Amino acid sequence: MASPPIHSEAFQSAALRSERFRILGMLGFLIAAAIIVGLRHLTTDSAVEQSFVLKVAGLIVLLAVYEAQILRVVGRNQLSGLEPPVWLWGVNLIVETSFPTLLLFLIATGSDNGPYSALVAPGILLYPIFIILSTLKLSPRLCFLTGLLSTGGYLLVVVFVFSTTEAPEFGVYSLPLYMTYAATIFLSGAVASGVAGQIRSHVVAAMKEAETREKMERIKQDLNIARTIQQGLLPESxxxxxxxxxxxxxxxxxxxxxxxxxxxxxxxxxxxxxxxxxxxxxxxxxxxxxxxxxxxxxxxxxxxxxxxxxxxxxxxxxxxxxxxxxxxxxxxxxxxxxxxxxxxxxxxxxxxxxxxxxxxxxxxxxxxxxxxxxxxxxxxxxxxxxxxxxxxxxxxxxxxxxxxxxxxxxxxxxxxxxxxxxxxxxxxxxxxxxxxxxxxxxxxxxxxxxxxxxxx
Missing domain, CATH: 3.60.40.10 (PPM-type phosphatase domain)
Structure with a gap:
């Protein structure tokens, strides 16, 4: 699961470019989510629902501001050629995987549909979306941890809802169903980890091929220079x-x-x-x-x-x-x-x-x-x-x-x-x-x- 560190400036540069693209994708998704939330705010008359929508909008804005700051850090590291500190990736992982979980908590505590609706709400789809984007980190370990923390976050919401609210009589709100969702989120992380590993290996192979070509070009250039020098040693007449x-x-x-x-x-x-x-x-x-x-x-x-x-x-x-x-x-x-x-x-x-x-x-x-x-x-x-x-x-x-x-x-x-x-x-x-x-x-x-x- 863990991938060995690659001490290569070229790979580090490629990883930072990939991370920049991932953050831009995240910001694009948040902008789209903000538009949807804004439209929902305009189309609802319920005071409770409007309050809920405003909380969701605030959560989106906070994450967008955070991602913009991370984008600045990545940009500075790209220019300087330095690798971001390891702790930054850990903090980033926790913050991003917490977003869908906090959204489900808001649904469970503030939505007109009731707490149990949070466990089957469309917001659950944010987990696999964030897991998919995590493959651009080019780190199988971080992808797996994203899936693991996402699973833990969803199960935390399940425990909160079951411990604070009596389950309705509808059969759809059953524990096996929620466990299936949790297992799916976990498997998404495992699959993403494998995909990230393949992407990483292809990136490394492409870099090695490029480095080999560059070395061969340098050798060819050196040989051409040597040939010119040697031919110059032969008599002109x-x-x-x-x-x-x-x-x-x-x-x-x-x-x-x-x-x-x-x-x-x-x-x-x-x-x-x-x-x-x-x-x-x-x-x-x-x-x-x-x-x-x-x-x-x-x-x-x-x-x-x-x-x-x-x-x-x-x-x-x-x-x-x-x-x-x-x-x-x-x-x-x-x-x-x-x-x-x-x-x-x-x-x-x-x-x-x-x-x-x-x-x-x-x-x-x-x-x-x-x-x-x-x-x-x-x-x-x-x-x-x-x-x-x-x-x-x-x-x-x-x-x-x-x-x-x-x-x-x-x-x-x-x-x-x-x-x-x-x-x-x-x-x-x-x-x-x-x-x-x-x-x-x-x-x-x-x-x-x-x-x-x-x-x-």
Whole structure:
């Protein structure tokens, strides 16, 4: 029967709005009752009846003034955001449930129809009306107490009438009938309590849903900001290197991703191009990529030994990353003077090299373990590649090769090689578009599951 307290500003605000609506309904009912009583006063010639009607009118005015004051209190609490004191609801409950009882006492003591008429008078209907309005309190306990006090009030009138007046001979004025009325009033309170509980639960569920939506919107907004920041870390353009055409592209699977590519000019006139793939995708890997990028940018501008710099980056990431995170990383240092590329991979593959002379695609193996797994294992010297006209070095993440179709078949490196061979005469940017279109067509509507990054 008792409902647990809900410590929520949103629920408190909803409860106060509901209480305000209930009081307005009560005032509307009292105004209608005052009009009816006024009409009755105008249409009766009995002095006793007129005196009775005036007493009823006074009772209505007193309750209306009281409800207006409660309405002011509720309004102030709505503006301040404070919860009304608990004792106020108790006083309010007693005052409102006393009104029908006092009305029946007035009928029993001042009506021309006699005391027993009070026990079957239309005024009894005020009890269920007030009980119905009590459901807007959103408190099953208060609804039940309203029914209980209303029942007690009616029984008090019954006891008063039976103890002070002899029952008439009419069979309609029988005790079982009055007990039936009392039981009906009590059941009305019990039913209202159940209804209030359901209303309360629906209000709470609606608030939780609204709060969840609000949180999701905030998360979505934060992710959009993170995506904007992360995309801002990617190069706006690729470097211009004599004798080379270079293009890069990135498309995360979520708002944020775990892939990135970057390039830097080195002091010896070379250009270092890097690509990394953090395990997983989403906001966590996005933060890891930012750290990896920062370490790489700090290491390569004045590089003397690519292997030694890779050792330093790995040692830092081993300290930073949790045990379930690692990064595959590759750097390609382009020397336009010699048309050579120094390539060194920390666990990253595929590393595809297309040779224009024979039209073949070779997949180089990684040169060391991924970053973040273990420190102290040197990466050694880089692999040196002599580039000829038409040759291509293709660095891509496994989002391309592992894209599956509806039959759970991966796209694979062989299909990548076929695309490269067919697109050999296109520019690097056009080849990347061709690769992306090919894997999407292969997926046959299967959504992108992993981040995609490519540098050619």
């Amino acid at each position: 690729m470097p211009t290197v004599d004798g080379f055409q270079i293009a890069g592209w990135n498309k995360p699977a979520d708002e944020t991703g775990g892939d990135y590519y970057d390039w830097q000019a080195i002091s010896n006139g070379c250009v270092a191009i890097s690509l990394a793939d953090v395990s997983g995708h989403g906001i966590g890997p996005a933060l890891v990529t930012a750290a990896c990028r920062a370490y790489a940018r700090a290491a390569f501008p004045t590089v003397s030994s690519i292997g030694e710099e890779m050792d330093k980056i790995n040692a830092l990431l081993v300290e930073d990353l949790p045990s379930d995170r690692f990064i595959t990383f590759v750097v390609a240092v382009i020397d336009p003077a010699t048309s050579q590329i120094q390539l060194l991979s920390a666990g990253h593959s595929p590393l595809l090299f297309f040779t224009a002379a024979d039209g073949k695609v070779e997949n180089f193996a990684a040169h060391g373990i991924p970053f973040g797994l273990m420190a102290g294992i040197p990466y050694g010297d880089p692999q040196v590649i002599d580039m000829a006209k038409g040759d291509m070095l293709v660095l891509i993440t496994d989002g391309f090769t592992e894209w599956m179709n509806s039959d759970d078949e991966e796209y694979g490196e062989d299909r990548i090689s076929e695309v490269l061979q067919d697109a050999r005469d296109l520019t690097p940017a056009e080849i990347i578009v061709r690769l992306y279109d090919a894997v999407r067509e292969f997926g046959s509507g299967v959504e992108q599951a992993d981040d995609l990054t490519a540098v050619i």
